Each structure stands twice: as structure tokens, then as C-alpha cells.
Amino acid sequence: MTPKPTLAVVGATGAVGSVMLQMLTHHADVWGEIRLLDTPGAAGSKAAVRGVECEVLALDEDSEESLDGVDLALFLVPEEVAARWAPVAVAKGAVVVDTSAAFRGDPDVPLVVPEVNAHAARVRPRGIVASPGCTTLALIAAVGALHAEFGVAELVVTAQQAASGAGAGQAGVDALRAQLGLVAGDGELGTQPGDVRRAVGENSGPFPGPLALNVLPWSGTAGEDGASSEEERVRDETRRVLGLPGLRIAATCLRVPVVSGHSVSVHARFEHPVTVGRAHEVLATSPGVVLYDDPAAGDFPTPADVVGTDPAWVGRVRRSMDDERALDFFVCADNLRKGAALNALQIAESVVTDL
The missing domain is CATH 3.40.50.720 (NAD(P)-binding Rossmann-like Domain)
Structure with a gap:
């Protein structure tokens, strides 16, 4: 044997x-x-x-x-x-x-x-x-499945990255928890310019500013033309995995006060017409993807709901601006697991x- x-x-x-x-x-x-x-x-x-x-x-x-x-x-x-x-x-x-x-x-x-x-x-x-990287992995199974059916032509993605995706992972989580301890209980914080920054002081950890009670529109290091290294990676990695070196991709990465679980808002335009119904069918039968999409019933993915699970969860699937070849959707995944x-x-x- x-x-x-x-x-x-x-x-x-x-x-x-x-x-x-x-x-x-x-x-x-x-x-x-x-x-x-x-x-x-x-x-x-x-x-x-x-x-x-x-x-x-x-x-x-x-x-x-x-x-x-x-x-x-x-x-x-x-x-x-x-x-x-x-x-x-x-x-x-x-x-x-x-x-x-x-x-x-x-x-x-x-x-x-x-x-x-x-x-x-x-x-x-x-x-x-x-x-x-973890952001690409949050979105790529859903985008790949839709690409196989409709042929993706263009992507605009906005990623909301969790604290555990920063630095060595635990350092980001520790910094966020420390900051939350510093701002907890003060009902006035967040109402005046710079008050959260002053409360956090030197406890920013691996982040370029306070993350508690805040959103940071920067992740990674400086790249070309104002992009960050994280944004360039999402673009380059998505192109390589899909085998589309010329795919048009605009990416923005934000750091948000979430412990674990990356979220990505996706605008996708395809080569062929797409309907929400057919997109639902594709996503519901794709490996590594869970479709969770009934907003009227409160059914849509959030980082707090998907943390600790393996798939990418997709919701808020909708036609984009009456364009028969475009969809908008929201996807969440645990950045330490599938990510x-x-x-x-x-x-x-x-x-x-x-x-």
C-alpha cells in the first residue's frame, strides 16, 4: 500500500x-x-x-x-x-x-x-x-460562476475588509478590540471632528487611523495612479484566475470595524444579456456559493452571519440601472476560511x- x-x-x-x-x-x-x-x-x-x-x-x-x-x-x-x-x-x-x-x-x-x-x-x-488574497477569494467563486454563463466584461467592486485581514491578522483584531474598549460608553464620540482619533490616540495598530466608529478608505501600501496595493491585487488576481488579462476592473478597498468577514459590493457587466432569475439559478447551483437573497424577508448576507462558515454568501442580486447586461450584488465570506x-x-x- x-x-x-x-x-x-x-x-x-x-x-x-x-x-x-x-x-x-x-x-x-x-x-x-x-x-x-x-x-x-x-x-x-x-x-x-x-x-x-x-x-x-x-x-x-x-x-x-x-x-x-x-x-x-x-x-x-x-x-x-x-x-x-x-x-x-x-x-x-x-x-x-x-x-x-x-x-x-x-x-x-x-x-x-x-x-x-x-x-x-x-x-x-x-x-x-x-x-x-482574501478579498479576491470572497468574490471570485460568484463572479466565476456568472462569467461561465454570461461572459464577464467589466467589474466595479468595493470591498469592505475586516480587521483580521490586516497585517498578521491577530494584530488587526487586537487593535480593533482595544480601540472599541477606548470608545465604549462615550455617547458623544463620533459627533465632533477628530474626537474618535483623539480617543484612540496611539492605538491605531496596523491601521492608518482609528477603525472603531470609523471607516478607512485605504488598505495596503501605495500603488500606481493613487491605487493601493490591495486594490491592485484584486484587479490582477481576478484577471489571472478568470484567464482574462484585459478585463476592465475598478476596485476600491475599505477597512471597516468588523472582526472577521470580508464583504464586497459588485457591479458586473457581461457580454450577454442576464436576468436576475437566471443569475439566481446559476449562483444557487455553484460550488462554494450560497444564494441568500430575499431582502423583503430580511434575508441577505452580512459578515456577522457568515463568519465561521466556508462558502461565499451572495445576496441583493438585482438588475443594474435597467442595463440588460449588468447586475449588482453583495457577497460576504469569512476571510480566514475561504479567504x-x-x-x-x-x-x-x-x-x-x-x-
């Missing part, structure tokens, strides 16, 4: 890593040994996988052997760590699935969302498969059949 492949989870103690270990406990048992790795500061701690407490091994210059014998490595770490260590894992014989931005733009690294382009993971010249851990695990499970 062929032994089951060895899996390494790199970044096992982080916010996404913790979700990944939960998922490995509940998904199909396709793995043999599961090895937990992290950067030196987290090494030596304990993390549970399959209900068993395991020691987290160090990933550093003196312990490259921690990757020996690994068949598939899930990298759930910042891009500078992935850029350094993913090639090492490949050189030792592993296939790498990386959730960071380190390889997403590399033409020799497929960018994969299994519901949309699973076939792309089969050709991996560098031995690496990249997973898109990171789940997509990476789905890629890994599809790749393992080739190992």
Missing part, C-alpha cells in the same frame, strides 16, 4: 494556521504525518491537530531538515517568509501551496481557486501553487492525487 503523503503546515500558530488545523481535523483523512512548523519565535509551542497536541518545530537556518520528507507544504506566513522558505521546501521535494503575495504574480506559479480554475494547479513549473485556509487546503487536496 502506498503511504499517505506527509504534510507540513508552515505558520501553524498564526490566525490562518489555527483555522487550518481545525479544518484538517474535519476534512477527509488523506494525509499521513502532519508536521507543524513556524518561525523561531513560535517554535516550541503546542498546537492541536486531529485532536493531538503537537510541538511546533522551528523553521530557521539551523533546522532546514524540518522540511525533509515533506510531500506537500502549506505556507500560511507573511510573504517575506514564504519567499525565503518555499523554494527550500521545493528543493527538498515538496509541492508548496502558498497563501501570501510572494508568488501570485509569477507567470510560472499558477494562481488557483478550485471552484473556478482547478486545472491550473496541474502545471506548476516552480513546484509552487499560489492562493489569491485563506480553506482555499489553500482545497488546492492541497486536489494536488495530492498527483503525488
Whole structure:
């Protein structure tokens, strides 16, 4: 009998890593040994996988052997760590699935969302498969399904990103909770210019300003022509996953005071006429998508309702400005699950059949 492949989870103690270990406990048992790795500061701690407490091994210059014998490595770490260590894992014989931005733009690294382009993971010249960012993953299953039916021609998207999508994830959550503690109980805050900023003081964390009682129209670093890096990533990643390098996409990313769960307002124009009824049929039968769309009954997705779930939830589907080729809709997804851990695990499970 062929032994089951060895899996390494790199970044096992982080916010996404913790979700990944939960998922490995509940998904199909396709793995043999599961090895937990992290950067030196987290090494030596304990993390549970399959209900068993395991020691987290160090990933550093003196312990490259921690990757020996690994068949598939899930990298759930910042891009500078992935850029350094993913090639090492490949050189030792592993296939790498990386959730960071380190390889997403590399033409020799497929960018994969299994519901949309699973076939792309089969050709991996560098031995690496990249997973898109959490905002792209929130919208792409729904957009991909509609594209397959009607042919998408143009997208205008506005993303409302949760605090857990900032920085290392937990740092954003901790900063938001600290800020909420500082502003709670003051019924006057938010009524005068700058009063929330003064109340929060130096506790902005990874955000460019106060997030509590506020919305920040900026996410990422400065890009070209006034765009942010997050907005450029949504554009570039969506084009790559759909295989449409010339697709017109306008993206705006906002940071909102939500712990987990990204939301995206989407305006989509198609090559062919589209009806709400047919769009409902497509979305209701698409993998990775849940249609939840009866506003009169109060049925529409919100981050508070979908956090902790796997699919992308779609609602508020409607004809756009009487244009027979355009729709507007709203989509929510847990940015730590489908937006990171789940997509990476789905890629890994599809790749393992080739190992």
C-alpha cells in the first residue's frame, strides 16, 4: 500500500494556521504525518491537530531538515517568509501551496481557486501553487460562476475588509478590540471632528487611523495612479484566475470595524444579456456559493452571519440601472476560511492525487 503523503503546515500558530488545523481535523483523512512548523519565535509551542497536541518545530537556518520528507507544504506566513522558505521546501521535494503575495504574480506559479480554475494547479513549473488574497477569494467563486454563463466584461467592486485581514491578522483584531474598549460608553464620540482619533490616540495598530466608529478608505501600501496595493491585487488576481488579462476592473478597498468577514459590493457587466432569475439559478447551483437573497424577508448576507462558515454568501442580486447586461450584488465570506485556509487546503487536496 502506498503511504499517505506527509504534510507540513508552515505558520501553524498564526490566525490562518489555527483555522487550518481545525479544518484538517474535519476534512477527509488523506494525509499521513502532519508536521507543524513556524518561525523561531513560535517554535516550541503546542498546537492541536486531529485532536493531538503537537510541538511546533522551528523553521530557521539551523533546522532546514524540518522540511525533509515533506510531500506537500502549506505556507500560511507573511510573504517575506514564504519567499525565503518555499523554494527550500521545493528543493527538498515538496509541492508548496502558498497563501501570501510572494508568488501570485509569477507567470510560472499558477494562481488557483478550485471552484473556478482547478486545472491550473496541474502545471506548476516552480513546484509552487499560489492562493489569491482574501478579498479576491470572497468574490471570485460568484463572479466565476456568472462569467461561465454570461461572459464577464467589466467589474466595479468595493470591498469592505475586516480587521483580521490586516497585517498578521491577530494584530488587526487586537487593535480593533482595544480601540472599541477606548470608545465604549462615550455617547458623544463620533459627533465632533477628530474626537474618535483623539480617543484612540496611539492605538491605531496596523491601521492608518482609528477603525472603531470609523471607516478607512485605504488598505495596503501605495500603488500606481493613487491605487493601493490591495486594490491592485484584486484587479490582477481576478484577471489571472478568470484567464482574462484585459478585463476592465475598478476596485476600491475599505477597512471597516468588523472582526472577521470580508464583504464586497459588485457591479458586473457581461457580454450577454442576464436576468436576475437566471443569475439566481446559476449562483444557487455553484460550488462554494450560497444564494441568500430575499431582502423583503430580511434575508441577505452580512459578515456577522457568515463568519465561521466556508462558502461565499451572495445576496441583493438585482438588475443594474435597467442595463440588460449588468447586475449588482453583495457577497460576504469569512476571510480566514475561504479567504485563506480553506482555499489553500482545497488546492492541497486536489494536488495530492498527483503525488
